[in-house]
């Protein structure tokens with residue numbers, strides 16, 4: 001089935017199939033040291049700028065700020081959840097996320 | 111590719127939305143098809159309805175926008191009655207109870223916990239009193255702000271109220287101007303205090319005068335002299351706004367307009383924005399970004415060539431030199447609070463409303479007092495306060511003796527007078543932190559524990575829950591903006607602290623000198639900052655804003671010194687992740703929403 005995703009209310013939400021699912025202004029735990037040098041980095045998402053679906057995974061483009069070192073930067077393709085049997089299962093922001101997939105994995109999928 | 115919002119607007123927008131709202135209201139909240147909710151909630155905004163945040167589904171915020179903030183006799187009471195009957199939530203707020211009205215920084219009123227099923231009835235009662243929610247939210251002409259004492263004020267040079275009303279009548283519910291790329295915020299100032307705050311609006315009319323050719327069709331009042339006639343009217347600025355870490359002051363496009371021309375210029379600029387604003391990327395859509403891209407000269411040229419059919423005058427002489435509203439002066443109380451004589455010998459009395467919120471019972475008492483001692487007119491200011499107009503001199507003492515004026519005081523403590531707070535996590539989905547209750551507690555603690563340095567009679571602290579900046583933090587002495595940080599290993603609510611912002615002749619945004627201060631250390635930070643300011647300022651006449659302007663951010667950061675004090679903050683946990691931050695059981699899973707009109711929860715199907 002197709003999955004309808006969009007950002008809403010000026011980047012406050014990611015809506016999946018017309019239901020507001022992922023909310024901005026939460027703190028996400030990011031690993032892999034690409035965002036900043038903190039490991040892990042606790043990053044407050046300040047706005048969602050875009051959202052996309054790749055396979056069953058929903059990815060957000062966002063702007064975030066690290067709570068430790070203050071780095072403020074765009075974040076590309078942050079996985080925020082996946083669709084299982086037509087139902088969206090959000091990832092827990094506090095669980096450690098890879099900020100980006102390793103390049104090789106992404107390349108092989110595209 | 112145009113955004114989803116643009117597609118929805120293409121399908122149906124503007125006045126047609128009303129029938130659909132009535133239909134859904136009739137059939138109940140559940141009748142909105144699940145896969146159309148995003149589209150409908152976006153459209154509802156045009157009629158002043160904003161779906162509340164997660165955990166509060168099926169409840170709406172309703173915004174009522176009287177132009178210039180003027181509520182005519184009877185209108186304030188009508189809003190209070192509506193709030194009394196329809197704006198009651200499933201849980202209490204510990205500072206404000208259950209049932210209140212919010213006065214906003216754009217001179218509107220917000221009601222919360224509104225049920226869709228009640229909306230047609232509410233619309234009818236509002237309209238019956240001459241009020242409306244039309245275009246209070248959404249991508250079009252928002253409430254037109256302006257001098258809240260227009261027509262009464264001794265400082266007035268040109269009748270801002272008349273222009274605000276005319277713009278309202280001409281461009282609200284006007285097909286050609288109802289679907290813009292983004293919100294369109296217009297301000298009309300007529301006085302020498304600058305209380306319309308034009309600098310932070312998309313389109314600003316600022317009082318000015320100009321000598322122009324007599325043969326032209328000049329309006330306004332005029333004085334004949336040799337070369338032509340000196341007429342009063344407006345200079346025009348475009349592209350101000352505070353949101354998204356991209357604050358801009360409106361830019362001078364070198365146009366003077368008579369009051370008649372101003373209506374055409376406003377329509378021309380609105381049409382220019384409609385046609386040239388960015389509809390692909392909502393983040394780039396506000397006209398401030400178009401002005402960045404084009405520069406003010408090209409805005410003027412395009413306006414002249416494509417959107418008005420008379421020769422535009424160049425800018426006239428303005429009054430900005432005397433602008434004092436929110437200007438950061440140490441003794442500057444130009445906020446309409448207090449008792450002030452009107453041009454007709456009566457008085458207007460400005461009352462302080464802490465963080466803009468008035469409980470229902472108090473609101474009835476205020477409505478009574480406005481009717482008994484004044485004309486019953488109540489006006490709203492951009493500092494979230496209210497004003498009673500037309501109070502006869504012999505009524506002043508009796509009005510001041512009313513018990514309700516103890517809290518809503520014409521002579522409030524500076525920390526209460528200076529406080530502004532936005533909606534925050536209580537209802538707003540963008541917010542990072544709790545705001546209004548926190549700001550009430552800050553003000554209370556500061557009043558009890560901190561002395562303002564000598565000569566400082568006015569000190570503004572504005573708190574916004576996120577970078578959208580609804581509380582206008584960047585133009586305060588102390589700017590607070592919602593953030594998070596980690597304290598003792600736990601994520602807690604925090605605030606960024608900015609200093610030294612203000613409007614006036616040369617407006618200045620606050621500079622964010624200290625970031626991510628745990629919210630419970632902020633009152634201590636302000637106390638230390640004020641102490642350091644008192645010690646280091648060069649004289650008693652130096653304002654805080656001047657003091658800040660003399661120093662670089664590093665030096666200022668050292669003066670802030672956050673620390674825990676006797677202040678206690680009950681909202682350090684993640685209030686965003688609650689269904690209501692003050693509910694006894696505040697877990698999202700315990701939310702009673704969505705609910706039917708009678709309050710019974712609707713079971714979710716997953």
Ligand code: HEM
Nearest residue numbers: 010171214215216351352353532533537538539578579580
């Ligand atoms: C449900 C509650 C609210 C929501 C969801 C909301 C949403 C927003 C959003 C998204 C923006 C930023 C727009 C942009 O990106 O350009 C904004 C700006 C603004 N809002 Fe609100 N708002 C709410 C309540 C309020 C309240 C209570 C006030 C007044 C006290 C207010 C006054 C303003 C002002 C003055 C701005 C201007 C920022 C600028 O100059 O660009 N809003 N609001």
Ligand code: SF4
Nearest residue numbers: 532538541575576580
């Ligand atoms: S400033 Fe942010 S948190 Fe506050 S009301 Fe506006 S959008 Fe909501």
Ligand SMILES: [Zn+2]
Nearest residue numbers: 036038066069
């Ligand atoms: Zn970091």
